[in-house]
Amino acid sequence: MSENFHQPVDAAKVPRFAGHATFMRLPAVTASQGLDIALAGIPWDGGTTNRAGARHGPREVRNYSSLMRSTHHVFKTEPFKVANIADVGDLAVNPIDLQDSLRLIEAGVAEIVAAGALPLCVGGDHLATLPVLRAVARKAPVGLIHFDAHSDTNDTYFGNNAYTHGTPFRRAIEERLLDPRRVVQIGIRGSIYGPDEHDWAIAQGIRIIYMEEFSRRGPDEIMAEARDIVGEDPAYVTFDIDSIDPSMAPGTGTPEIGGLSTREAQQLVRLLDGLNLVGADLVEVSPPFDLAGMTSIAGATIMFELMCVLARQVDRNRKEGA
Amino acid sequence: MSENFHQPVDAAKVPRFAGHATFMRLPAVTASQGLDIALAGIPWDGGTTNRAGARHGPREVRNYSSLMRSTHHVFKTEPFKVANIADVGDLAVNPIDLQDSLRLIEAGVAEIVAAGALPLCVGGDHLATLPVLRAVARKAPVGLIHFDAHSDTNDTYFGNNAYTHGTPFRRAIEERLLDPRRVVQIGIRGSIYGPDEHDWAIAQGIRIIYMEEFSRRGPDEIMAEARDIVGEDPAYVTFDIDSIDPSMAPGTGTPEIGGLSTREAQQLVRLLDGLNLVGADLVEVSPPFDLAGMTSIAGATIMFELMCVLARQVDRNRKEGA
Amino acid sequence: MSENFHQPVDAAKVPRFAGHATFMRLPAVTASQGLDIALAGIPWDGGTTNRAGARHGPREVRNYSSLMRSTHHVFKTEPFKVANIADVGDLAVNPIDLQDSLRLIEAGVAEIVAAGALPLCVGGDHLATLPVLRAVARKAPVGLIHFDAHSDTNDTYFGNNAYTHGTPFRRAIEERLLDPRRVVQIGIRGSIYGPDEHDWAIAQGIRIIYMEEFSRRGPDEIMAEARDIVGEDPAYVTFDIDSIDPSMAPGTGTPEIGGLSTREAQQLVRLLDGLNLVGADLVEVSPPFDLAGMTSIAGATIMFELMCVLARQVDRNRKEGA
Amino acid sequence: MSENFHQPVDAAKVPRFAGHATFMRLPAVTASQGLDIALAGIPWDGGTTNRAGARHGPREVRNYSSLMRSTHHVFKTEPFKVANIADVGDLAVNPIDLQDSLRLIEAGVAEIVAAGALPLCVGGDHLATLPVLRAVARKAPVGLIHFDAHSDTNDTYFGNNAYTHGTPFRRAIEERLLDPRRVVQIGIRGSIYGPDEHDWAIAQGIRIIYMEEFSRRGPDEIMAEARDIVGEDPAYVTFDIDSIDPSMAPGTGTPEIGGLSTREAQQLVRLLDGLNLVGADLVEVSPPFDLAGMTSIAGATIMFELMCVLARQVDRNRKEGA
């Protein structure tokens, strides 16, 4: 069946630095029909309160995703053989109007979902995950595995502004897009606005795993607990690049030292394998603050890891369905 | 009288790299009362449609303004002896709400004006000049000398968005803040959206001087014409750093090659001397895209040149008033 | 007729930082049929003897060409309305085999020529121009307007290596691709290997205009002479980005201070208008040595200027043919 | 009581990129009276023997300390509620005269001490710690916890120069400012000048913990030993940023690979809690060698961690005193 699947450009025929920059060097397509996984950019950072720049994330992650090859060296999975994957381009956004952008992003993801594909989006700032959740959780709240330095469950900012990249998961819970008892946040750290900053989240049932706990227990144990929390029902994965240490991912708006190593991050993502995922995203890669593409390389690799996990799920489901 | 004026820190006592970074190493004050010239930052880039970052402009221009000394080497003017000048800090802005920011900026400048001081603002993107004009032109339209690569007189963007950094001078004319027949734009260049992009501006009476005409005629002749156009009535000066060539000012959102040299820019600003100015600004310095502070150094120096022109006006007026 | 022409993405609907990076935000097409002008990358620097990196040029010039708009502000030409233009992708190359690359590049350009389109190529190092000339000058030698810091008419290098980015125009003359009496080189400068380094070129009839002569006489006079030399017969234009001063185009392998300003370079390219061109290229943009995209921005703008000249020729020819 | 304490600017009212850059966005004050903790810069690198630049450290650490929030996420300590803290500016230095600088720095710290405040200084190169110790250890030798890649106990340099950033702790012991049996150095590594380079220090009783031992034993065990060594008597903490790995803190003059991770560094600093500290410093942040502010961010965060430890001590002492 895979003979009809989209394949990346062959690096032994077209060098990695050649050709148009698409995600994973896959074909650029204009619609998600027939796809198992749709790779989409969300070039928007209208929710950013300090250092903007994540709007440039999709383009640079595409650029550096040229470094990815076709097979996962641990899973031995060949994602492009077991799933039909393509680059569906960037979702429409409005750089000047926040609410219009939220509508446009939701509509873009809804099209992917309607086509039966799993969305794997690259932001953009973390507020973009809110409209994605509106599209993937239309029927029922989903679970969430959330890698981040920040809980992003604040209430308002600058008066009554309810929509910033510090608030998406509070809104998502209020909108019943997430089941808070099936939400786990990993990598949280850094100074906070007050000793009670996370109280609301914890009161909802969110499990916050700070870096200090992660350091003590390690990826295996942490992910075992995370998988228990999320369970077998549909869940979403959101990976904020600032969960990774700023020495490894400096190109982001709100860096916090003492973060995950990329080695740990890869291990964490691989341990998502087997969950029942409705989509995933990678957010907050901000090229204007990056150094020599370091963050885009990390981002592209995490995206590849997420894609392999999704492809394995597609493969499993196809085989079970067969 | 100048014994009561604010003085910058003495570099022969405190090294240039030491101390808190304020504009020109002047004291930071909290109100404009008693000032002749108020140096204010506008850390906001909510009107930016492509590459954001000018929100960081005030801080970095402050940082590099430490390189400025106390006397203009051509005018021999000592601005801090002839005018009372201080750093009044950054105007309040709202990074998440465009209209609220426009209100806040106008209010901030209005306070400066009410105190009898001339505002010299550092942006921020060029939309910030609109609320500044609302504050300085409350009584009657003013003239404008506008250095820029772009005319910034577009109508709308992304549907019906009327307020971006590409539209401020159209809005200002519509709001009767500017007298279009007393507006001159210098340095305009670069590809445009259509052959008629500047027709509206020209129809209003704006005089657009493209780089090509500037190159042929030179600063002296161009400024003679500009001064004729603006005349003796109150006028405002706005200096978009992208009027300068991107090799000399790379840190900006919308670079266009073939721009002014800094040598030409300094000559142009000095030729403003003698006009009847109600204020001035420097905008679009975007540190995330800068290199080794090059743009902030250029910006700080242009700010110093503008400050000297304003200080000479204060001095003239004081002497005439005496 | 232009209703069938390819159009760039509309920046008022899709922000400049969004979407796939193609030349001028035009559609990516796979064949040149129906095109008037084919924009092609040549991601290859196998002829480079010192600092490699021009292989990355096409991708970054594409990236920054997003800053270009649809209309030339001096000509008022709308290139996409008067000519059918698209991005035909990168020509095939072989990063490991020089002679194979020369064959592949020639074949790629030959396809463009066979389709009736004018090639506008982005290198890659300057040796790439040799196979381009092999494709465009198959029937008869052509004239050449050559902007560069270096004459590139050396004989051999490192023993008997006849093919490097320092030799293409010697080879092209030997292969009768160029009529040396119709070749003019502008911007030549920098230390040389011996006092006789340019003797061979001059003996062939090439007109070398050093920077010093250019500085004295200026663009208008220089281009009047250059147009006389090239005449009305078919000619090719090659623009080495190192003709521009390294402060404005640092991202190149062999920088020489004292070069053209971008303002002069734009003026020179515009003065090509009206020649009988068979194609053009921009070479030696080397992103690994670039700073904040400065060289890619300059390169993309020069490419836009060249494209407008070619489009005007297409328009003239179509009208004359009509 | 805390209602009278200085508070940082509220980031929900003034964005982090706005306002004057002071340490932790606290008010700038001119004297230490009434303070519990005085944050002071020492913009001086006159003791540097290889790559200078730490003179620019205080300004950039101030700049990036804007990223800090008000509460420690592990301790839940709110330092600005339990201690009165402000930015007292930069101590006077003389960039041209080493001995004069040592006198000036000592005098500056002595004023802080006389006011009853704990000094938390940001260098500057490590020689600056010598005059700080002269001010804080006037009555009796103190203990020292010293995080560094280098022991800094050399004797002389370049003939008989006794005062460089490689000698401060030898001088401090000779001057009886430190009790060598209460000195512990953590993180020492890198090639040395001879097998006996550390013999003098060890002979004095200093406990040197090399990175290799640290790697084997881990932060908890190491700090348990360090606390035993220092005991309950007054002690000082000096944190050389080059103790952290150069991938996480590249902006320093004498980088040594194989260093502490920021995660380990934070853990180490937190384990200082409960000691009897007379002050602390952070040194050797050298912005000219930094990348995207990475080192200043790390430095500002370590400074925040140190400040929280000091604030908790102030709080404990106040409660005990009450």
Add this chain to the structure above:
Amino acid sequence: MSENFHQPVDAAKVPRFAGHATFMRLPAVTASQGLDIALAGIPWDGGTTNRAGARHGPREVRNYSSLMRSTHHVFKTEPFKVANIADVGDLAVNPIDLQDSLRLIEAGVAEIVAAGALPLCVGGDHLATLPVLRAVARKAPVGLIHFDAHSDTNDTYFGNNAYTHGTPFRRAIEERLLDPRRVVQIGIRGSIYGPDEHDWAIAQGIRIIYMEEFSRRGPDEIMAEARDIVGEDPAYVTFDIDSIDPSMAPGTGTPEIGGLSTREAQQLVRLLDGLNLVGADLVEVSPPFDLAGMTSIAGATIMFELMCVLARQVDRNRKEGA
């Protein structure tokens, strides 16, 4: 005996930033006679298929090796006292001709070997190790300890190109330069071209230790196994800088996240002590992609560590021979 050995410039007399940049500040000599260890550069990256630049490696590693001092802080070895070491300059290469370069490099190393010195080479890309092996393994196949992110045992590339930096160890085995059962590869990771990419290598008997296994088992256990595999017979060590994590060594052509820390890398190299080595190299440092010299510093330090291991072997052999 060491009084006749070459000594580095004394940093207490000539500052580290002064003087000509040679490896370890040793004298530059023109021949290897009398040396125990010859430090040589191989400024060549003709085998690179993606991002070139390693040709600039030797110059920058020389530059940053000025930071090295004379004594290993763990071994307490003084390499310049126990072995005669010098910088023999760069081996001849041909930047335009791959096969000629392979011949030249082999000849250059053969001279070192003939003089009785151990070669310690700095590349250059990894294909350079092939001609080095041709020189050091002329009599019999040797063992190999290979630190790398990639196995470099591919067969061909771009058609039938057998010689790239992805193929050297396949060629070396085919040419019987290596005994595959005595080859161990450590640090391998990253996406691969197919699930069978490493099958050939494994079938030959090569032991591939992926990063995941390394992370679980740690340096001590891994090196114990590696030493068992290599045994007491002659072996070569090749250290590809991309084995180290790109956050610590970004200046390389084919970065893969999740790599060795420098701390681990130093530990690994130290555990080579006692093997029977015929030479060593450090490859793939690519300065055009580096940041603030970070990769060159790491490379110079690894080179110092390798040099100390070789010097200890020289010392042992001399003592045993005595």
Add this chain to the structure above:
Amino acid sequence: MSENFHQPVDAAKVPRFAGHATFMRLPAVTASQGLDIALAGIPWDGGTTNRAGARHGPREVRNYSSLMRSTHHVFKTEPFKVANIADVGDLAVNPIDLQDSLRLIEAGVAEIVAAGALPLCVGGDHLATLPVLRAVARKAPVGLIHFDAHSDTNDTYFGNNAYTHGTPFRRAIEERLLDPRRVVQIGIRGSIYGPDEHDWAIAQGIRIIYMEEFSRRGPDEIMAEARDIVGEDPAYVTFDIDSIDPSMAPGTGTPEIGGLSTREAQQLVRLLDGLNLVGADLVEVSPPFDLAGMTSIAGATIMFELMCVLARQVDRNRKEGA
């Protein structure tokens, strides 16, 4: 005769990126005997009052001087055929002791002078020119052509410090090393400490040519006057890289916008030809503030231009002497 002269490495045999980095790829020699021109580094910036880093200048100028070829393209001079030139290394300095450094530098240059060679030195900060003048003007005061943004004739700094990079030419006049009526300063600009800052210099008879006058009159006219002022008696040339615009030479401690273009700078240096020079220097290249080697490239090229002028003088003198 030239067969015995030192020759640079042949770039057609050793690529420019290969080999040890010496000035102009010339041999490194240890004494000046037999030389006509001695190229020497002065790695010292102890006179710097703001941003240090020029101590790293010699090494990076050496590095980028690899880009220079053997023949001047305007003069057609082959410097290495008409003069015996070599790299005599860096003069001894003391990074910790200013007065000791002044003594060491004078002694180093005195050796060159004693050997009968002309010194061409690369700094280092501008205070280094004072000890050079002490060595070259031992018998009688010399004239000076001084390219700079700053007059460097201040009196004291920070109390009574008489020796900084802002004072060398005042000291030189006081010490009767310079004849002030034969001193001309070109390119002076930027804000000053007071309207009388240059009064002392002018009172001595120094001719200060500000950038504004230079812009009006141009290089030919300016240098005609400068040559008249200096006359036929012995003169020294000092070239501060900050005379060049910071867009072309950003790597310097005290940048001032509005400077010379490199094109103008080259023209100025060439117009020195025919003067009676006793030596020359290039100072204030500060690599830590540089971008992509831009300033070092400009510095190396200016050094090459100065060397050609000196070589032509050697050639003239030899022919006249013959």
